[in-house]
Amino acid sequence: MAQSRRTSAHAGGRLGISTAPLRAWIARELAWGRLVRLAAVVLQVALLLGAVRFWNLETTAFESVFTLAAAGFLLHHFLPARVRLPFFGLLSIGSVLTVFGPRAGTILLALGLAFVGLGHFLSRVRLGIGILLVAGAMLAMVRLSPGWLPLELRTLVPGSVWPILGSMFMFRLALYAYDRKHGTAPTGFWRAIAYFFMLPNVCCPLFPVVDYQTFCRNHYNDDPLRIYQVGVKWILRGVVQLLLYRFVYMRCMIHVADVKDALDVGQYMLTTFLLYLKISGLFHLVIGMLHLYGFNLPETHHLYLLSNSFTDFWRRINIYWKEFITKLVFYPLFFRWRRMGDSRAVVLATLAAFLATWLLHSYQWFWIRGTFPVVWSDLVFWFGLGIVVVVNVMWEQRRGRPRTLRKATRTWRTEIGLVLRVAGTFVAICVLWTIWSTPRLDEIRLLSDAATRVTIAQAVLLVSVPLGLGVAALALGRRAREHTEGARSRALQSASGFWSSAMRVTAAAAVLVLIARQPARFIPQPALAALASDLRVRGLNRADVEELHRGYYEDLGDVTRFDNELWRMYGLAPKDWGKEMPTLSVRPNSFIYEHLPNRRGIHKGAAYSTNSYGMRDREYTLEKPPGALRIALFGASHDAGSGVADGQTYEAVAESLLNVNGDAGFQMLNFATDGYCPILKLACAEERIPAFQPDVALWVANSFEFAFTFYKLEEVMKHGRLTDYPFLVEAMRQEGLDPKGAPIPQMTLERRLARRAPEVLGAMLERFANAARSHGTRPVVVLAEYPIDAKRPEVFDKVETLAIRAGIDVVDLYGALSEVHDRESLWVAPWDTHTNAKGHRLLGQRLALGLIDRGLVPTVANR
Amino acid sequence: MHDETSIAAEVKEFILQEFLPEEDPSELESATPLITAGILDSIATLKLVAFVEKRFGIAVEAHEASVEHLNTIADIARLVRAKLGNPA
Numbered sequence: 021m022a023q024s025r026r027t028s029a030h031a032g033g034r035l036g037i038s039t040a041p042l043r044a045w046i047a048r049e050l051a052w053g054r055l056v057r058l059a060a061v062v063l064q065v066a067l068l069l070g071a072v073r074f075w076n077l078e079t080t081a082f083e084s085v086f087t088l089a090a091a092g093f094l095l096h097h098f099l100p101a102r103v104r105l106p107f108f109g110l111l112s113i114g115s116v117l118t119v120f121g122p123r124a125g126t127i128l129l130a131l132g133l134a135f136v137g138l139g140h141f142l143s144r145v146r147l148g149i150g151i152l153l154v155a156g157a158m159l160a161m162v163r164l165s166p167g168w169l170p171l172e173l174r175t176l177v178p179g180s181v182w183p184i185l186g187s188m189f190m191f192r193l194a195l196y197a198y199d200r201k202h203g204t205a206p207t208g209f210w211r212a213i214a215y216f217f218m219l220p221n222v223c224c225p226l227f228p229v230v231d232y233q234t235f236c237r238n239h240y241n242d243d244p245l246r247i248y249q250v251g252v253k254w255i256l257r258g259v260v261q262l263l264l265y266r267f268v269y270m271r272c273m274i275h276v277a278d279v280k281d282a283l284d285v286g287q288y289m290l291t292t293f294l295l296y297l298k299i300s301g302l303f304h305l306v307i308g309m310l311h312l313y314g315f316n317l318p319e320t321h322h323l324y325l326l327s328n329s330f331t332d333f334w335r336r337i338n339i340y341w342k343e344f345i346t347k348l349v350f351y352p353l354f355f356r357w358r359r360m361g362d363s364r365a366v367v368l369a370t371l372a373a374f375l376a377t378w379l380l381h382s383y384q385w386f387w388i389r390g391t392f393p394v395v396w397s398d399l400v401f402w403f404g405l406g407i408v409v410v411v412n413v414m415w416e417q418r419r420g421r422p423r424t425l426r427k428a429t430r431t432w433r434t435e436i437g438l439v440l441r442v443a444g445t446f447v448a449i450c451v452l453w454t455i456w457s458t459p460r461l462d463e464i465r466l467l468s469d470a471a472t473r474v475t476i477a478q479a480v481l482l483v484s485v486p487l488g489l490g491v492a493a494l495a496l497g498r499r500a501r502e503h504t505e506g507a508r509s510r511a512l513q514s515a516s517g518f519w520s521s522a523m524r525v526t527a528a529a530a531v532l533v534l535i536a537r538q539p540a541r542f543i544p545q546p547a548l549a550a551l552a553s554d555l556r557v558r559g560l561n562r563a564d565v566e567e568l569h570r571g572y573y574e575d576l577g578d579v580t581r582f583d584n585e586l587w588r589m590y591g592l593a594p595k596d597w598g599k600e601m602p603t604l605s606v607r608p609n610s611f612i613y614e615h616l617p618n619r620r621g622i623h624k625g626a627a628y629s630t631n632s633y634g635m636r637d638r639e640y641t642l643e644k645p646p647g648a649l650r651i652a653l654f655g656a657s658h659d660a661g662s663g664v665a666d667g668q669t670y671e672a673v674a675e676s677l678l679n680v681n682g683d684a685g686f687q688m689l690n691f692a693t694d695g696y697c698p699i700l701k702l703a704c705a706e707e708r709i710p711a712f713q714p715d716v717a718l719w720v721a722n723s724f725e726f727a728f729t730f731y732k733l734e735e736v737m738k739h740g741r742l743t744d745y746p747f748l749v750e751a752m753r754q755e756g757l758d759p760k761g762a763p764i765p766q767m768t769l770e771r772r773l774a775r776r777a778p779e780v781l782g783a784m785l786e787r788f789a790n791a792a793r794s795h796g797t798r799p800v801v802v803l804a805e806y807p808i809d810a811k812r813p814e815v816f817d818k819v820e821t822l823a824i825r826a827g828i829d830v831v832d833l834y835g836a837l838s839e840v841h842d843r844e845s846l847w848v849a850p851w852d853t854h855t856n857a858k859g860h861r862l863l864g865q866r867l868a869l870g871l872i873d874r875g876l877v878p879t880v881a882n883r
Numbered sequence: 884m885h886d887e888t889s890i891a892a893e894v895k896e897f898i899l900q901e902f903l904p905e906e907d908p909s910e911l912e913s914a915t916p917l918i919t920a921g922i923l924d925s926i927a928t929l930k931l932v933a934f935v936e937k938r939f940g941i942a943v944e945a946h947e948a949s950v951e952h953l954n955t956i957a958d959i960a961r962l963v964r965a966k967l968g969n970p971a
Contacts (some may be wrong), residue, residue, distance in 0.1 A: 202946040233951065318919070336925065346925050347949070354929060355945040361932065366926060413926055423902050423922050425910040 025055070048097070057245050060522045064252040065090050065312065067529035068259060074536035076558040076842070078302075079121045079850070080151035081223040086309065088358045089219055091669035093312045097244065105239070108313045109213035115222045124178040127216070128185055131177070133188050133648065136196075136212050143197035152197065163390055183225035188216050191229045191380070194348060198232075206232040219313070220306040225388055228303045228320050230310075230346040240314040249521055251311025254304045254319070256525050259532065261301030266555050268294045277771045282474035283734075285467050286482045289450045292444055292457045299338070300324070325489055326497040328441040330405065331412040333449055349376045363417070367410055373694045374406025401456035406500070408448070412602055432552065439490030446486045462767060466698075481517050493720025512630045557810045559843060560853065562727075595679055604694060611735035612703045614693055624663040624848060633712075637671070637690040644713045649877060651688045652797075655720030658855050659692035659805055660851040663848030668857040673864025678877060686877065692720065697731035698743070702784045710795045716876055717792045718831070720802045728779040729784075734766040745784035751776040782822040789826045798829070800876060804863065805834045807846035808853050829874055885939065885967060897934050898956070901925055913957040918950050921958040928953060935959065941966040 048054070069090050073083050092111050117125035138155055142148030162173055163182055177185070182221055192215065199205040210662055215235055221227045236631050242248070284403045303320040310317055320340055329335035350373045357365040379396055386392045415668045458464055474482075481491060534542050539552035602621065606613040615634040622628070631639045644650045653659065661669035671690040678686040689712060691704055699721055709717055736742055742749060742750060742759055755772045773780075785801065792799035801823040803816045812834050823830050837859055838848055846859040855863065871877045891913055897956060899908055902922060917923045923931060923963075931953065932943045952962040 198946070202944075204946055204949070204951065233949070237951070331924075335921075347946075350925060351929075351945040351948050355948075362929070366929070416927060423906075425903065425906055425915065425920075425922070 054245065057522075058094075059520060060526070061245065061248045061521075062094060063524060063665055064525050064812065065255075066528060067092060067526060068252060068255045069535055071529050071532040072305075074533055074556070075259070075263060075785055076556055077259065077266075078305075079216075079223060082220075084118060085115050085220055085223050089309050089312060096313055097248075101240070105208075105214050105501045106210040106315065108219065108370075109210045109217070112214060112217040112222070115219050116217060119222045120178075120184075122182065127177055128181045131185060132188060132216055135159075135193055136216055138214065139193050139197045140200060143200040149197065149201075152193075154616040155625050156193075158719070160386070163387065165390065182390070182754065183388040183588075184222055186384070187225050187227045188221055190384060190387050191344060192216060192232065195232045195344065198348060205236045211236060213531055218310065220309050224302065224306060226299060226302065228307060228340045229338065230317065231343060234317060235315060238316040238318075241316050244314060245518065246317045247311050247314055249525075250316070251308040252525050253308070253521055254311065256528055257306035258301045258303070258305030258308060259529075261297045261304060263532075263555060265295065265297035265301055266558075267551075268297065269420075270554065270557075270561050271551070272561060273561055275775075276458060276466055277767065279467060279470045280473070281478065282471050282482060283478040285471045286478075286485070288467065289454045290485065293450050295457075295769070296324075296453075298338075303340075316624060320391045320808055323496060325446065325843055326442055326493040327445050327449070328438060328493065328497065329412050329445055330408040330448070331416065333445060334405070334409055345373045345377060349373050363414070364416070366413060370410045370413060371406050374409070377406075378402035378515065385847050395459050397456050397459040401452050404452050404455075435494055438493055438497065439487065440640070442490040443486035446489050462765065466618065466771075482645045491785075549863065554811070557843065559808055559810065560695060562719045594766050601629075611732060611738060611739045611741060612707065612710065613695075613698060614704075624852065624854075626665040626668075629666055635690050636669075636692070637667075638666075640689055647685060649686050649716075650712065650714045650876070651686070651716045651718060651871075652691055652712060652714035653688055653718040653720060653802075654691040654693075654704045654709065655695065655718075655802075655804065656692060656696040656722065657694040658722065659720045659804065660690065662694060663693075663852055664853040664857045664860055669856075670860040670863035670867055674867040674871070677865065677868040678871070695732075696782055697728040697738060698725060698784050699729075699732055701747075702745075702788055704862055705788045710791075710797075711793070714797050716798045716800055716871075717788075718800050718802045719788055719828075720804050721816075721819045722806060723809050723815055724806050725781060725819055726815050727775040728771045729781050730770045732765075733769045733773075734764070745789075747780050751780050754873075776820065778818060782818070782825065785822050785828060786826040789828050798876065799826075799827045800874075802867065802870075803830065803832045803834055805837050806853070806860055807837060807843045807855055808836070809837075810843055810862070829876060831867065831870035831874055831876070833863055833866045833870065836870060884964050885964065887960040887964050889955075890939070891956045893938060894931075894935065894963075895956050897938075898899065898922075898931070901934075911956070913960075914955050916954050917956075918954045923953070931959070935963055939963050939967060962965045 069086055070079060072086055075227075078086075085247055088111065092107070096104055096107050112128060116128055119125070135155070138152055145151075152169060160805050162176060196212070196215065200207055214229070215232055218230070228758050268291050272287070272294075279285055279288055300321040306830050308322055320337070321338060322336045323336040325543075326335060327336050350369050353372050354365050354369040357368055360368075381398060381402070382392050384392065404721060454467070455464065458467065469683075531542075535552050536556060541550040543549040543552055600624065603615045603619040604613050605616045615630040615636055617632045617634045620629045630636055631642070633642070635677060659669070659671065661671075666672075669690060671688050671692070675686060675688040678688070691708060693700070693704070696704065705717060705719065730748075733748065736745070736748070737759070751773055752759045752769075755776065757769070757772055789799040801819065803819065814830070816834060820830050822830070837843070837846060840859075840862075844850070846856055848854040848856045895908070895911055895913075896967070898917070899906060899911060904910065916920075918928060928948055932948055935941065936943055943962075943966075947962065953959055
């Protein structure tokens with residue numbers, strides 16, 4: 021024994037290494053009980069990764085980052101403590117390069133490191149903060165990209181980098197500099213790398229404002245297995261919230277134009293507020309992931325639907341943001357102003373905190389979109405909330421707030437009071453949230469008008485929702501926020517607590533995975549199984565797709581709801597992405613617009629050109645060549661090939677396939693133009709196409725055909741062309757609208773006439789058919805599937821019926837894209853749902869076959 | 884001269900009187916989390932700061948009104964003691 025001790029000591033002494041800590045670590049971490057618990061955590065991580073992937077909950081970039089995090093987790097756990105932070109830092113850097121690629125990733129890292137250095141060295145220097153602000157302003161100038169800035173600077177940072185660079189630094193740099201200045205947290209190179217580039221942030225433009233001091237203090241401040249288990253629990257919570265969000269977003273939302281009565285108003289308000297589940301779900305997910313790397317961070321949201329006052333709401337929702345504002349705004353201002361008296365200082369500092377929140381919200385938007393919005397609804401929301409919080413605070417100061425270290429004593433009076441307070445707070449927050457999310461005054465007016473139309477049954481239903489939340493608060497609302505600030509996570513202190521949590525998470529995650537993979541097998545109810553299948557599809561809901569289509573043609577500057585999918589898309593789009601093709605021109609004194617002839621350029625990164633007749637197509641003669649079969653196609657932006665290059669449109673693909681023998685006997689002329697709604701398609705069919713003597717005219721209808729039937733009606737009326745379309749006049753009269761009266765806003769026209777869309781579209785198709793036949797042209801309606809049409813749109817059947825009634829042949833392209841499960845892979849870009857080249861290829865093949873199958877074009881054998 | 888024990892006792896008494904008037908004093912220990920458990924919100928924290936400043940003649944700065952220094956009675960006593968030892 022003595023000899024072995026001497027030997028090992030001698031060996032250790034010779035090498036200068038003590039093996040005692042290593043032996044202690046091995047004895048502790050490789051104990052059978054701990055390994056089994058670690059395996060349980062690994063299983064949960066794997067199942068949750070599966071759930072995220074199979075439900076398509078987030079972007080493919082997020083899935084890649086989560087996979088990277090999961091892969092690195094086990095290795096990281098077994099690393100020596102001093103190496104863990106550098107490992108996490110390197111993994112985070114790796115995630116940046118993986119998601120952005122070498123060039124953009126290096127630019128992001130370089131800029132980031134520059135600001136880390138500035139923040140580190142300037143925070144303790146006199147005027148250092150001022151210099152930091154100047155540096156930030158210079159970067160902001162590059163973000164704004166004004167014309168006078170040299171092109172090299174304007175294009176220095178790829179557009180996709182800005183939102184992430186902003187989310188990494190816009191708030192965390194301030195926290196870092198503050199803590200560095202006051203010496204309240206340790207610093208170090210790898211600590212800074214880990215903090216600023218932390219792993220999930222690279223794919224999340226919206227990210228919790230993690231406090232630097234908390235980040236440092238809470239790193240492995242408890243048993244690692246407990247930290248990991250809290251993490252997987254929160255990842256599951258995030259997954260469930262994101263699924264609920266998707267259900268609300270896809271199935272429950274109601275467009276403001278469709279709101280008719282108080283029940284609809286209630287649905288609109290509730291679903292608008294519940295869109296916030298996107299944020300709370302995502303934040304739970306990312307903080308849960310950070311737990312896997314030992315960052316024992318506190319909960320980001322705590323049962324905010326069960327808030328019992330405005331101050332309680334402020335304390336429960338986006339807690340990190342509240343603490344950021346408290347640390348950097350509220351406390352410093354209070355301490356500066358308390359000479360005026362504590363009460364006055366509290367009021368002023370609280371109002372300043374909400375002013376700062378409003379400003380910083382727009383500041384955040386600036387980095388993401390490159391514009392600094394000043395929207396009245398933002399002001400109303402934040403100042404409104406600020407004022408009610410101030411009133412609440414003063415009330416609590418005078419009356420006190422019930423606090424207890426034990427369970428509260430419950431009486432009938434306290435319970436009823438809690439139910440009513442929760443219900444009242446929820447209703448008030450819904451009202452404020454609705455105002456915030458509905459920046460157009462005419463929409464607010466629509467809602468307030470509709471709210472006055474209510475029956476008793478509807479009133480009972482409406483009241484039951486907030487009261488139901490109040491009742492839920494009795495069971496759940498008093499639960500303490502999950503904190504792990506230096507104290508053990510109470511729920512997981514015992515082994516039984518760990519295992520009960522692990523089993524619940526494992527079971528829930530396994531169920532989610534199984535349902536995602538085979539919904540019909542595991543859900544007996546067909547409707548629920550179909551719902552589960554639908555919820556797997558990531559994308560926009562119908563209302564947002566309509567808004568997006570409108571946004572292509574209008575300046576949609578009011579997309580400020582941070583929880584809207586459209587916001588994400590707009591946030592990601594490069595500033596110069598462009599909406600319509602820049603070649604569009606309105607005919608003089610007309611509502612009709614078309615492409616200018618002989619134009620070339622780059623639009624959405626793709627080369628485009630127009631021929632001498634203003635078609636986005638190759639050159640054709642006006643006269644039809646002898647023996648040629650000429651087809652005229654007219655539709656909207658998808659059909660015009662927005663976002664794809666010349667020759668890649670499905671029209672060009674179909675033309676090539678029909679001419680497969682190379683004799684060019686078929687010509688397909690593409691008259692499709694961005695923004696062509698039914699009335700413009702009809703005008704095109706009547707006024708542009710006949711001159712080219714087509715044998716066949718293809719009216720391309722899409723899933724928005726009814727939704728856009730009355731689009732541009734205001735323009736038609738402004739140009740005095742309404743009487744050219746008697747069916748429009750008749751529809752207006754039937755809905756009590758005076759065609760000759762005062763100008764009516766487009767939104768009112770669309771809302772009031774919406775139910776007339778089928779008959780008006782039917783009349784348009786009849787007129788199209790008659791006009792075509794009068795010129796010896798065979799009319800055809802093509803039902804075009806777009807990537808956003810995950811299921812066959814119901815409107816296709818109705819349009820088909822109308823077409824058949826008008827004696828028009830129908831070519832149905834639906835199914836052309838069905839083999840592609842990830843529909844977003846058919847988008848031109850993550851922020852643009854137009855069909856990409858792959859989608860056009862599939863549609864072109866289907867169109868060529870469809871024309872042949874329907875006998876609309878002769879086959880090669882018959883020609 | 885105040886030591887940490889006496890400081891802690893006075894702070895405990897203040898917290899019980901001001902924020903937990905009906906609480907059993909034995910429930911409030913020196914390691915009981917106050918801020919992180921929601922007993923002290925931001926306004927209550929400022930009241931506590933005002934108390935310790937007035938009672939012990941110290942000046943607390945904005946960055947010291949944090950979980951780091953004020954989460955438990957022990958933390959508070961440590962902060963006060965440090966400030967009494969280093970008045971600057």
